[in-house]
Amino acid sequence: MVTDFMSLFDSNLLIEVALDLANSINNDDRFDRLLDSIRKAIECDAVVLLGLHANVLTPLATQGVSTEVQGRRFIVDEHPRLKLICESTMPMTFPEPCDLPDPYDGLLLAVAGDLPVHSCMGLPLYSDYKLIGVVTIDSLEAQAFKNISRKTLELIAALSSATLKTALEFKKLEISAQHAHELVQELTEEALLKDGGELIGQSNAMLALKNEIQLVASSDYTVLIMGETGVGKELVARKVHQMSRLKDKYLVHINCASLTETLAEAEL
Structure with a gap:
């Protein structure tokens, strides 16, 4: 028993x-x-x-x-x-x-x-x-x-x-996840500081662009960046991310051209 x-x-x-x-x-x-x-x-x-x-x-x-x-x-x-x-x-x-x-x-x-x-x-x-x-x-x-x-x-x-x-x-x-996160941050910062990684120039148009970036970066709104190929849309996107409250989070790149119209909204 x-x-x-x-x-x-x-x-x-x-x-x-x-x-x-x-x-x-x-x-x-x-x-x-x-x-x-x-x-x-x-x-x-x-x-x-x-x-x-x-x-x-x-x-x-x-x-x-x-x-x-x-x-x-x-x-x-x-x-x-x-x-x-x-x-x-x-x-x-x-x-x-x-x-x-x-x-x-x-x-x-x-x-x-x-x-x-x-x-x-x-x-x-x-x-x-x-x-x-x-x-x-x-x-x-x-x-x-x-x-x-x-x-x-x-x-x-x-x-x-x-x-x-x-x-x-x-x-x-x-510890491994923290190390990976810190590594991504370091590599991202290095990429932004490389040649071409900063917005240069003090023209009225450039100053206006910088002001707009600062304005939208401090908000929680979705931002649409428009422009012809090669004008620096990706650089602007990185700058918005760098100045936002999410700067310590990952910046994920998606090639929208590879998505169908019906999938684009879901992916974003």
Whole structure:
């Protein structure tokens, strides 16, 4: 009966976390939902998700500890408990009492000062056989984790690993997209500054054109630029874009001559 209950509980946890991941709008939200799910599965006073980079653990999300933890960086070799978790391939529970210093001494919201004898557990998070982070779980109640099945812990570790991996992939995509956007901006600016990329001349006609460009660029109206071939319609279009509030967005070129009359409006 207990086995059936735990199997049902594990399945419900898996479904809940999967739905939360699908509905998450950003990494912070994704991490918070993960910690909420862990605390539903395991009754505890504190849970922390940490990402690993260059032998340094960085808190990514916390519950039950001081906000001061978020600003800390834990060098693995300087924290025996964290080091043991990182060296393990399986979820591990520390003995009670444990002589090893706790990285969260004085930082748990439920108790002031150094932590008394308490339950402490760590889950190493692996992706493609590479350690990418850890989850630490603390409870002020002694022997709080003794009845938690190995299967449940492995499931939580797997879900946490998947969540962290997804977040890291999203971060890579965001950085790549930002880099591409900055590159396009740089190339566009270079193109505008090349020979022929600026409107020159101070004649009355040119000054009137510049005034009209400035006028329409500050508005949200659609602009139709007319003129014979070779007079600089594309240059005027670039100048309008450069002076508009959309100057940081992409300027998309469409060859309207290749569109049928019925498709032109839809494409534009």
